[in-house]
């Protein structure tokens with residue numbers, strides 16, 4: 384699959400900056416350049432968050448034309464240092480940068496046995512948890528005898544006496560994240576791969592439900608050890624976490640609130656990453672209208688219109704396909720996970736065995752937590768759409784069921800309905816539903 388299909392123009396810029404960063408590193412002049420990495424805020428008010436994505440809490444806000452110092456980049460978010468030396472993250476597409484390179488990162492390896500992680504750089508401040516000998520964390524900043532790290536997605540401090548400073552990024556996520564974690568896989572045929580990605584070779588396929596201990600977590604993949612000793616990887620969205628009854632494996636020093644998933648509405652559509660998934664494509668046309676056009680064609684043209692509207696509104700848009708190519712269902716979900724999408728919108732058109740049975744649009748969701756996204760968008764489709772609306776329904780679709788990001792699937796008309804096919808294959812209809820979806824997303828992400 385062509386990588387340009389799923390990256391927008393901004394990620395291409397980011398890629399170029401990464402290349403520049405690597406070249407600079409080779410020339411050995413990165414340290415000098417790192418001090419020049421400044422970006423300018425474009426939005427009138429921009430949220431600075433504790434981590435790279437809308438799911439992280441807001442640390443503070445900055446305002447238009449303010450300058451921020453860039454320390455690093457992840458998932459199209461910049462890690463920045465503020466004027467008061469706080470560290471946070473901003474959406475890269477909402478700031479203007481001239482010559483950002485990735486900072487020379489340093490890693491700290493923990494040398495103490497059970498080291499306290501604190502909220503501030505003083506022994507008086509609250510303990511957020513503990514880290515253990517051998518674990519590696521990226522160093523964000525150091526001050527006097529204290530080192531600032533990202534701990535459970537928030538900035539925290541450890542005393543420098545218990546940290547050995549290394550060059551480069553941590554080799555893997557800190558082991559504390561996966562310590563004692565058990566997963567269950569094989570509910571359906573599940574591929575185990577040589578590396579953390581669907582582009583790596585398959586080691587074996589598990590068809591029976593089996594439990595494994597997680598020895599490593601990389602992006603959205605779990606590293607596990609097979610019985611013959613082979614290291615293999617499984618996508619986290621194909622695995623269930625086995626709840627442990629053994630409380631000793633739970634880090635008791637860690638407050639419960641930092642471990643709980645952070646669920647928070649985004650404050651604006653512009654800050655959001657939206658994955659638009661045009662159904663079918665390539666050798667899979669989907670439904671075919673008797674007048675000759677296919678579901679894959681109209682799903683794509685509707686998706687491209689939606690992408691254009693959302694990009695104009697400032698959102699970070701990723702298309703699972705932008706031409707008539709085939710994309711597996713697994714990859715579609717993977718793009719949502721990799722981008723840590725704030726919403727995944729799958730666009731389809733319908734057909735039934737018996738023509739002219741049904742007409743109009745239907746909105747599907749899988750988890751109750753996605754009901755609000757489905758309702759909000761469906762309300763706008765009802766208000767603005769020219770076809771009748773069949774409401775919001777639970778739908779057991781692969782791209783929803785296996786998707787950990789908020790996801791819905793829209794069926795935007797019946798290609799076996801004589802009335803619907805005179806309407807859905809028009810620019811006017813597709814533009815109208817794309818605008819309805821956009822208005823729904825705006826309402827969903829409104830503060």
Ligand SMILES: [Zn+2]
Pocket residue numbers: 662663669670678731732733
């Ligand atoms: Zn379809």
